[in-house]
Amino acid sequence: MLIPRTEYLNFLIDWKEQQIIKVITGIRRCGKSTLFELFQEHLLSCGVAPEQIIAINFEDVDNEPLCGYKELYEHVKSRMLPGKMNYIFLDEIQHVAHYEKAVDSLFLQKNADVYITGSNAYFMSGELATLLSGRYVELKMLPLSFAEYVSAFPDTMNREELYRRYVYNSSFPYTVELKSRKQVHTYLDGLYNTVVLNDIVERRRVQNPAMLKSVIRFLFDNIGNTCSAKRIADAMTSAGRKIASRTVENYLEGITDSLLMYR
Numbered sequence: 001m002l003i004p005r006t007e008y009l010n011f012l013i014d015w016k017e018q019q020i021i022k023v024i025t026g027i028r029r030c031g032k033s034t035l036f037e038l039f040q041e042h043l044l045s046c047g048v049a050p051e052q053i054i055a056i057n058f059e060d061v062d063n064e065p066l067c068g069y070k071e072l073y074e075h076v077k078s079r080m081l082p083g084k085m086n087y088i089f090l091d092e093i094q095h096v097a098h099y100e101k102a103v104d105s106l107f108l109q110k111n112a113d114v115y116i117t118g119s120n121a122y123f124m125s126g127e128l129a130t131l132l133s134g135r136y137v138e139l140k141m142l143p144l145s146f147a148e149y150v151s152a153f154p155d156t157m158n159r160e161e162l163y164r165r166y167v168y169n170s171s172f173p174y175t176v177e178l179k180s181r182k183q184v185h186t187y188l189d190g191l192y193n194t195v196v197l198n199d200i201v202e203r204r205r206v207q208n209p210a211m212l213k214s215v216i217r218f219l220f221d222n223i224g225n226t227c228s229a230k231r232i233a234d235a236m237t238s239a240g241r242k243i244a245s246r247t248v249e250n251y252l253e254g255i256t257d258s259l260l261m262y263r
Contacts, residue, residue, distance in 0.1 A: 003144065003152050003173060005035050011139050012039045017085060017113050021103060021132060024117040026141030027259040028199075029191055031173045032117040033057060035141065036089050039115075043087060054079050054088045058095040067095055069102040076106060083111070090116045094123035104132060120199045121257040143171035152176045199258035204250055211236070211243055215251045219261060 008024075012035070015022050024032050040053055054076055056063050066072045072090075080086045088106060093099045093116045106112050144152075149166050150159065153176075169175045169184045172191065178184050196216070201209050218232055229248040236243045255261050 003148055008035050009038050021107055021136035022115045023136045023138045024141055028119045029172055030141055030143045033091050052086055057091040059092045069098045073102040073105050086112050088114045094118045195258050195260050200254035204254040212251050
């Protein structure tokens with residue numbers, strides 16, 4: 001079952017066929033790929049032929065040969081139908097080396113409507129922002145709102161119980177399908193470690209992952225409170241884990257760039 005993501009879907013509908021690149025960002029597993037599925041279903045219901053939709057998910061190992069920008073561009077170009085609008089969906093495109101060159105070249109095609117997703121803020125930095133400046137709109141996607149979460153359950157279910165589940169099990173869409181809290185915790189733990197190790201430790205070249213996790217735990221315990229790099233460093237030092245404010249700043253940049261937290 002696909003959970004309706006009406007607000008996000010309406011954004012894509014409003015920008016459909018506009019001569020601008022649609023960029024969807026959000027933390028891993030927040031539902032970006034599902035949003036693409038929902039929008040593709042909408043296109044088909046509006047009379048778009050399946051051949052006009054070109055969708056590639058770069059987390060699928062079958063698409064690994066397309067992880068070079070030239071190979072990607074040639075593949076998509078060969079599948080485009082002349083004389084018709086082609087809807088191009090490139091999911092988790094940060095896996096493609098120099099993908100901005102392929103995206104820019106596809107954008108120049110008059111019969112291409114381009115949509116891309118990425119799971120962290122890095123892929124919207126540097127060359128892409130420079131190359132595509134003024135030629136893209138960004139949709140910042142979050143996991144499920146409570147209203148979206150409720151829509152996944154029968155109307156007869158108690159709202160208070162659903163809210164307890166929402167708070168305890170998290171708002172990540174896949175947790176709706178899990179049957180036990182143990183499964184939920186295992187899933188969330190794996191997701192958390194993937195974000196920390198792949199999007200922060202590796203990207204920021206963190207030398208002390210244990211210290212990074214301590215900083216993240218401190219931040220989780222202080223949601224809604226004003227925090228500074230110095231305050232965090234002082235708290236870590238008081239707990240017997242000395243860390244410099246500059247190192248904390250580096251961690252904070254990695255945490256927010258991974259979309260694990262927002263300022």
